[in-house]
Each structure stands twice: as C-alpha cells, then as structure tokens.
Amino acid sequence: MIKFDSIETLHTPFSELKEVGVLLFSYYPTTIVYVDQNNNPIIKEWVDCTSDNSTDRHFYFKTSKGFLKQFLVGEISHLDLINYSLDGLVFFQDSTGNLLSPFSVVSVKEIPLSYKPTPAFKFDKIDGVDTDAIFKYFNLDEIETKKPTLAIVKNISQTSNSEILYVHINRGKGVSHGSINTEVFGKTLVNFDRFYKSIALDTILTTNRGEIHLDAEVNKKYLPFTETVVDHHRIAASFGFLIKPIVTQASLFEQTQSEIIATRVFELINRSKVKETLKDEYMLHSGYTINSYRQFLDGIVKCHLNIDLNWFNPVNRKEIGDNLSYIDANRIVYEIDSLSKIDNKEFKAKGKFRAVNCDTAHFTFVTLNEDQYTGYFDKLVKDLIEDINFIDIYEILISRKIITEATKKDDKIVDTIMSYYIDTE
C-alpha cells in the first residue's frame, strides 16, 4: 500500500458511528454512509488493500446532507463530494480483520491521486446499493440543492447592494464542480460581455447606432452602463460566476439602466427560443447585438455548454432567470441565420473609372449608360490598379453580394471588381 505523509491522531475523530447503508458498489462496498451522534452523514471510502488482501485501507470524511443529496442526484461528482469534506480533512484507517490502526489525518488536497475517483465519475442510481435507505434516513427528498445556491447569490446581491447576474455553467466541455477549462471560461465570458455591452449600447443609443468603440476617449461616457465586473465569491456549483454593473444604481421606484439592459438580455434569450417571437425580437436589436448574441450562442454550441442565468435586484427584489442549453443555442443560431441571406451574382459592365484610390483599392465606375458602381477591387487585382486611367473604356467583371437582414429595411449591396481590361473593340 502507498506510504504518504499524514498526521497520526490518537483520539477518534468521530463520535460513535452507525452504518446507514452502502452507496457503492454491489460487488464490493467501496463507499459506505454512516451517521454520527449529531445526525451528520459521514462517508467511509475503501481505497486500497495489501496484495494478500489481508489489510484494507479506508478513509472517512464529514459531509453535509446537501452535498450527499447533490452527489446522489448527479449534480456533483464523487471527487467533488470528497473535496467538499466539511472540514477539508479525511481520516485514514487501516484494518486487518478486527484490528484497527490509529487514525491519520490529511487534507483532502493531499489524498494520493490513486485513492481519488476520476473527476468525471458521478453516481448512477443503478450502481447504488442502499440508496433508498440512505435517502429515507437523512430525509434527503426534503433537501433542496439548487435553490440554496440561488439563495446565496441573492444574499450576496443584498449584502453588496448591487444588482447581480449569476451565470452558472452547469455542463459542458471542461466543466466540473467549481472548476472550468480556462479557454472555455475565457471565451464564454468574453462572448457574454460583448453581447451584454451591445444590448447596453442599443438601450442608450437606439438600434440605429453605428459601431461604438468603447476604448475611444469620446465614448467613455457609456462605460458606466456597459462595463461590468466579475465578482469573486465561492459558490457550490458546477461552475458559476457573478457579474455586476461597475456602477451601483439600485433604485426602489424606477427601473435602473442596468435593470433595463438585463431585462432586454433576458427577453432576447427567452423570445429567441421560439421561431415566431425570434423574428419580432430580431427587429428590436441592432445588427451588432444580433451578431454578438450569435457569437455567444456559437460558443455555447462548440463547448456543449448548458448555462443558467439569474439576475437579481436587491432593492426592488426583482429577479429574472432563464437557461440556454447547447441544443437551444444550436437551434437559435439556425433560426437567426435563416433570417439573413446572402445572394451572390456576377456581371460585366462597360464604362470609365471616375475614381480609384490606390491605397484603399476603392473605386467609382460609371457605365456608358451612366449607371454608377462603387466598391473595392479584389485582392488578386488590386496591385495593378495604379495603371488604370480615366480616359479609356474598360470592361469590368463585378462580383455582387446582396445581403438581406431582417433588421434592415434595405438590402446591403457589396460590389467587388474581380477583373478589368481596356476595351479595344
């Protein structure tokens, strides 16, 4: 058996324990639930034995009924259950028949790797042995698991007197209890931030606004409404983080800007789930917002995320919640894309160049019928445009993109010259 650093303790760390039932497995009871004199669950984990099978090694740890319930309903992994030991400690004991060694204590962080479950291992009722007896003994049906997390968030919102948005990524690639792959977290956070900022700018400037660069000095005035901060609080969840406005504006009698922004964020999420209401919602936002929402959804799909979003106002106690699964996100992306379309066509025209910018490759071309085209030269031909003159008649090949967007009244036309030559006929 493995030797590792621990502190031997002469006294028994638990009051008299009574066995409640075996959690795992029917082939061999590797995880057993006990109860102490204070009716708190204590877990005993088999982790090792000598090669002749004569001595077994177990460790014990304290848990709560809430964590036990979360484990049994598959909300947290077995590793999470151990890591959430109430005092952060586990107590090892070796047993040879009826002969028990003294307890030795280590921090959960110091448990040898080969004594830990893999991070993905979650309880499946089919593996349980005395699951019903354990549920009944601790009355686990009465224990709520998800709501207390929201209650904690509400409490944080009230304590800090700030509106708070709780983003809970409860499933996805690289997501486990209390941790998340850095790249997945980073991208999700940035995508959500862009989406939030875009809604905020639509709210302040209307949807007819142009593109706003918030790092420009002139746009600093918008920062109090668009900027948010990630608020650090440790919350028991798959992975959750709190976002709050950089400026607290809580008001009892009227909607604050951040409440209006949050409401619009949630309205778009909610209404985009239904094809008919998505079309209406699409018209209420700028193209920038739709694009940033689409990017946020794309990230959710790529990382197979399920996200719960909850917003709280500590003053008027208003709360809004919704969720997005990657399946929802995938369908919404499809519906958004079906509301926009791009047509491509190519045609030739004869006429003269009226203007050519050799630096930007922008052109203005007037046909013999006085039709005017503007646009840019294609990359493949733009290096030669310095030789163009304004006297000769040219035949040009134009590639035209016609972009139809539900948010715009008119189609957007983008013309690009793919080739040109002097007409010598």
Place this chain on the structure above:
Amino acid sequence: MPLKYQAEIDAYNASFNDYSEVENKIAFRWTFEQITHPNNFLPVTKTNPSNKKAFEHVTGWALSFFETQQQSKARLQYISEDKPKAYKKLGTHIAEGKLQKTDGICQIQCDQFGHFNFFDYENVDFTPNFQIKEQVGVIG
C-alpha cells in the same frame, strides 16, 4: 447435489426458483493473473469476510459471472474509474470458461450489465475449465 456452502446458504431460507442448471454456458469472471490464485473462484463472503454487507443476502455465497468478455471488462473498468485500486480487490484479468450442469445452478436472468450469480456445487473446481483471456488492470 449439495451446494458448496450449503450450511451457510440454508440459513437464508432462500428460494432458487430463478436459478437452473446450464450446459456449455460460456461465462466470464474477474480473476487474478494466475488462474490458480486462491481467491479466483471464491464468493465475496470468503474473499472479504469483513464485508458485512455480503452476508446480508444469500448471493454473498454465489460467484459472479458475466455473459460476455466485453461486459465483464467494461464493468471492471467502470468501477476502477471510481476506485483506481479496485483491481487489487476484484481482479486484474478476465477469464473465460464454460459452465456445466455438474458445476452448479445459474441465475436465469442476468442484469443489464450482463452479470449473473452462480452457486457452485460441492467439490467443483473451476480452475481447469477457465482460461485467462485478457488483462484489464494492474496491481500498482
């Protein structure tokens, strides 16, 4: 024919209606590297007598088998995802053999993992009829 642990089994007053003798039934079992390992064909009440749970039900005196090699391997690997040292307790290899009428009585219906129980008759020795097929884990 009496079962191997008949006296202990009698104490449970159990019914064996869902058991019957079988002929040439291919079966797979978790074993250790050497087929002659003393624990390879013992019930859990014998291999782990400190396991009180095993004594609660008559199946504690039965041997565990699987219908296919794949099911046997998958289950052992699954448990080791939770308990990396489980191979030391449950076995590191998969052995294959044929169960005969003269070996004992077999649970008619296996569970969804392909697992079934088998009560062997007195004086049955499975060692000559089972061969190691595959190594699944190591004792580390």
